[in-house]
Amino acid sequence: MGAVPTKKNPQVTASAPARRRELLRTAAEVFAEQGYNATTVRTIADHAGMLAGSLYYHFDSKESMLEEILRTFLDELWDGYDAVLDAGLGPRETLEALVTESFREIDRHRAAVAIYQKESRQLAAQERFTFLAESQRRFEKAWLSTLERGVAGRVFRDDLDVRLTYRFVRDTVWVAASWYRPGGQHSPEEIARQYLSMVLDGIAVRA
Amino acid sequence: MGAVPTKKNPQVTASAPARRRELLRTAAEVFAEQGYNATTVRTIADHAGMLAGSLYYHFDSKESMLEEILRTFLDELWDGYDAVLDAGLGPRETLEALVTESFREIDRHRAAVAIYQKESRQLAAQERFTFLAESQRRFEKAWLSTLERGVAGRVFRDDLDVRLTYRFVRDTVWVAASWYRPGGQHSPEEIARQYLSMVLDGIAVRA
Amino acid sequence: MGAVPTKKNPQVTASAPARRRELLRTAAEVFAEQGYNATTVRTIADHAGMLAGSLYYHFDSKESMLEEILRTFLDELWDGYDAVLDAGLGPRETLEALVTESFREIDRHRAAVAIYQKESRQLAAQERFTFLAESQRRFEKAWLSTLERGVAGRVFRDDLDVRLTYRFVRDTVWVAASWYRPGGQHSPEEIARQYLSMVLDGIAVRA
Amino acid sequence: MGAVPTKKNPQVTASAPARRRELLRTAAEVFAEQGYNATTVRTIADHAGMLAGSLYYHFDSKESMLEEILRTFLDELWDGYDAVLDAGLGPRETLEALVTESFREIDRHRAAVAIYQKESRQLAAQERFTFLAESQRRFEKAWLSTLERGVAGRVFRDDLDVRLTYRFVRDTVWVAASWYRPGGQHSPEEIARQYLSMVLDGIAVRA
DNA sequence: TATGAATGAGGGTTCATTCAT
DNA sequence: TATGAATGAACCCTCATTCAT
Numbered sequence: 001m002g003a004v005p006t007k008k009n010p011q012v013t014a015s016a017p018a019r020r021r022e023l024l025r026t027a028a029e030v031f032a033e034q035g036y037n038a039t040t041v042r043t044i045a046d047h048a049g050m051l052a053g054s055l056y057y058h059f060d061s062k063e064s065m066l067e068e069i070l071r072t073f074l075d076e077l078w079d080g081y082d083a084v085l086d087a088g089l090g091p092r093e094t095l096e097a098l099v100t101e102s103f104r105e106i107d108r109h110r111a112a113v114a115i116y117q118k119e120s121r122q123l124a125a126q127e128r129f130t131f132l133a134e135s136q137r138r139f140e141k142a143w144l145s146t147l148e149r150g151v152a153g154r155v156f157r158d159d160l161d162v163r164l165t166y167r168f169v170r171d172t173v174w175v176a177a178s179w180y181r182p183g184g185q186h187s188p189e190e191i192a193r194q195y196l197s198m199v200l201d202g203i204a205v206r207a
Numbered sequence: 208m209g210a211v212p213t214k215k216n217p218q219v220t221a222s223a224p225a226r227r228r229e230l231l232r233t234a235a236e237v238f239a240e241q242g243y244n245a246t247t248v249r250t251i252a253d254h255a256g257m258l259a260g261s262l263y264y265h266f267d268s269k270e271s272m273l274e275e276i277l278r279t280f281l282d283e284l285w286d287g288y289d290a291v292l293d294a295g296l297g298p299r300e301t302l303e304a305l306v307t308e309s310f311r312e313i314d315r316h317r318a319a320v321a322i323y324q325k326e327s328r329q330l331a332a333q334e335r336f337t338f339l340a341e342s343q344r345r346f347e348k349a350w351l352s353t354l355e356r357g358v359a360g361r362v363f364r365d366d367l368d369v370r371l372t373y374r375f376v377r378d379t380v381w382v383a384a385s386w387y388r389p390g391g392q393h394s395p396e397e398i399a400r401q402y403l404s405m406v407l408d409g410i411a412v413r414a
Numbered sequence: 415m416g417a418v419p420t421k422k423n424p425q426v427t428a429s430a431p432a433r434r435r436e437l438l439r440t441a442a443e444v445f446a447e448q449g450y451n452a453t454t455v456r457t458i459a460d461h462a463g464m465l466a467g468s469l470y471y472h473f474d475s476k477e478s479m480l481e482e483i484l485r486t487f488l489d490e491l492w493d494g495y496d497a498v499l500d501a502g503l504g505p506r507e508t509l510e511a512l513v514t515e516s517f518r519e520i521d522r523h524r525a526a527v528a529i530y531q532k533e534s535r536q537l538a539a540q541e542r543f544t545f546l547a548e549s550q551r552r553f554e555k556a557w558l559s560t561l562e563r564g565v566a567g568r569v570f571r572d573d574l575d576v577r578l579t580y581r582f583v584r585d586t587v588w589v590a591a592s593w594y595r596p597g598g599q600h601s602p603e604e605i606a607r608q609y610l611s612m613v614l615d616g617i618a619v620r621a
Numbered sequence: 622m623g624a625v626p627t628k629k630n631p632q633v634t635a636s637a638p639a640r641r642r643e644l645l646r647t648a649a650e651v652f653a654e655q656g657y658n659a660t661t662v663r664t665i666a667d668h669a670g671m672l673a674g675s676l677y678y679h680f681d682s683k684e685s686m687l688e689e690i691l692r693t694f695l696d697e698l699w700d701g702y703d704a705v706l707d708a709g710l711g712p713r714e715t716l717e718a719l720v721t722e723s724f725r726e727i728d729r730h731r732a733a734v735a736i737y738q739k740e741s742r743q744l745a746a747q748e749r750f751t752f753l754a755e756s757q758r759r760f761e762k763a764w765l766s767t768l769e770r771g772v773a774g775r776v777f778r779d780d781l782d783v784r785l786t787y788r789f790v791r792d793t794v795w796v797a798a799s800w801y802r803p804g805g806q807h808s809p810e811e812i813a814r815q816y817l818s819m820v821l822d823g824i825a826v827r828a
Numbered sequence: 829t830a831t832g833a834a835t836g837a838g839g840g841t842t843c844a845t846t847c848a849t
Numbered sequence: 850t851a852t853g854a855a856t857g858a859a860c861c862c863t864c865a866t867t868c869a870t
Contacts, residue, residue: 202409616823
């Protein structure tokens with residue numbers, strides 16, 4: 001008789017993850033371009049060269065595609081961040097490394113980042129996407145502690161509101177996903193360098 | 208500037224513009240909170256204490272509400288910007304004035320700004336919302352010319368990519384709408400001051 | 415601004431319950447004839463002379479229609495049963511009254527009874543329909559105690575398995591809903607009389 | 622009697638009829654438990670330890686499985702009934718034998734009987750399942766003639782409506798399939814005996 | 829001005845079925 | 850024999866919109 005699974009889950013069989021990944025990339029691209037709500041399952045299927053119903057062989061729902069896209073992105077992001085945070089760098093070097101890592105991530109997961117930027121606030125309210133809020137908290141803690149370390153060590157100015165500074169830094173970095181195009185004239189490292197130069201030293205000419 | 212109504216539009220009879228404005232404020236609030244697509248006409252009506260169908264006495268469509276919200280906001284925004292740009296200020300003072308004006312606008316039209324941030328890219332593709340792209344172009348021109356004037360006048364650094372700088376400045380300013388809460392501890396002017404200090408002089412301690 | 419209801423519920427306004435009742439009657443008829451699962455919302459709407467989507471102005475879902483049909487039926491049924499059970503009759507008279515009441519109920523709610531017969535077992539497993547199982551239990555208790563009273567009082571034979579007897583009696587009564595047509599040649603009271611005669615005295619000629 | 626396959630039917634090659642029978646038993650079980658419409662082909666496949674598509678090597682369609690289940694059951698049923706009807710018994714003995722045979726059939730084909738009870742009315746309307754209506758007619762004729770013989774021979778009461786009596790008897794017998802569990806405390810013969818005692822002599826104590 | 833009821837297009841999802849491997 | 854992937858029709862439901870009152 002064999003086991004009687006109550007739910008299909010071909011996606012767990014670890015076989016043919018290639019198609020899944022391809023489909024997720026396609027979906028992410030469309031989500032990023034049109035917005036999650038405005039994207040129909042049919043549109044994704046069109047881009048993938050199949051019929052809407054066929055997507056459901058691979059995924060449980062449109063929402064589960066979104067979840068997997070965001071989870072995959074955040075997992076990779078935190079791999080990079082954790083490596084930086086565990087490296088024992090000084091506050092300025094940590095900030096530089098985090099920013100550079102962020103732009104690299106935008107380069108690799110542009111679509112996912114754009115989706116994250118646009119939808120995460122609303123999504124986080126749903127049970128299913130609480131991991132977004134959690135990530136947000138870890139993110140904030142990492143940045144705030146770095147900035148505070150820098151202020152304490154007289155590397156960063158102490159006349160700036162740390163939370164405001166955090167917000168400015170955070171947003172500018174990630175908003176870049178909305179205009180960044182991989183393969184353009186600026187490499188992620190180059191963008192990071194310019195961005196850091198501006199954030200650290202300002203755009204005004206020194207007196 | 209005026210909209211071109213495709214159908215009857217009793218709202219043009221100049222009667223009860225107060226109710227209209229109130230309804231638009233409500234709609235903007237909901238659009239900002241839930242996203243335009245995710246917002247149903249009934250949700251707006253609920254918040255306004257009426258039934259969904261009743262909104263159509265006041266407005267042609269959900270989209271026309273959105274359009275009016277964004278048009279009203281942009282009109283006011285450009286009133287402020289034009290005043291600054293026509294004042295004959297130097298590049299640094301112009302930048303400071305534009306930033307300050309922007310934060311004031313966020314303070315007054317938080318919801319509209321949030322909507323603009325989130326939806327304008329997709330909307331701009333539609334015939335009806337070409338005014339968004341147009342505004343975007345004027346905006347870019349104003350900022351780029353100010354930055355270039357500053358570089359030429361040795362007020363701003365010349366080793367930064369002007370377009371990248373523009374994007375960073377633009378985004379940081381407007382993204383603030385996503386977390387700014389009017390009536391909070393920071394006035395728009397205070398936020399502008401901190402922001403300008405960071406952008407102009409950097410967050411690093413001077414050597 | 416008024417209250418901000420999170421859910422529509424025009425059905426609670428107690429206004430225009432006539433349309434609701436009419437729609438429910440239509441739905442019940444179709445459910446009874448084609449089976450709940452095999453009935454499409456479009457079919458119901460067709461029978462009601464409207465479009466499928468319009469049903470959702472009156473009801474939350476197909477399932478909620480089913481629930482209301484069954485609840486209404488069971489409520490009325492128990493009104494009748496409780497009156498009988500509270501009347502302080504002897505076991506034989508109670509049995510006669512319960513049977514007669516049942517056939518009357520079939521006469522009034524033929525569709526609902528047929529649906530109940532066919533679907534209740536599966537439905538009862540769902541959270542939403544636990545009231546079916548509860549009713550089932552009350553039903554069983556009422557019948558068993560009546561039979562047992564009758565056995566104790568030497569009104570009913572004591573050589574029959576009471577549970578088996580209960581099942582036979584219960585099923586024969588309700589299965590009648592599958593072939594009974596109101597307005598036919600037999601009134602519910604006449605059917606009850608014949609049925610009782612058979613159940614009480616048997617079909618064999620007395621020795 | 623034989624089905625007329627519209628397409629290829631490798632199952633006719635007389636190979637591995639054992640697997641077929643096993644699959645049909647599984648399908649019957651699931652149909653009985655969840656209802657035919659509510660049962661998905663995948664659920665059957667799950668219970669059989671295979672994938673949904675694989676069932677189509679063995680059967681033309683979900684419907685053909687249902688047909689075969691019901692045909693097999695009815696064929697066996699009529700083998701038993703015909704033996705009884707051809708035995709030249711008196712009306713009372715015929716009735717006893719038919720009832721006993723019915724409970725035996727329920728014991729052997731519980732799932733098929735349950736399916737038959739629940740679905741036959743709707744199915745009979747379809748071309749493919751006209752054999753159900755035909756069986757129904759033979760069934761009715763056998764019972765009615767037996768009852769009428771009994772009335773004529775003063776073995777059964779003549780003050781009861783024969784058609785009503787037939788319906789009661791028929792339904793009670795078959796509805797038993799919905800609660801009967803093979804291997805329980807009552808053998809089919811024991812249930813038949815109790816049932817016959819009730820039907821023939823009634824549940825009331827004789828005066 | 830607003831309501832109540834309906835429209836109709838479309839969206840996400842399910843599922844029996846097919847078919848190359 | 851069975852799998853994996855896809856098809857395509859149909860289904861339940863949502864929602865912007867309309868309109869008579």
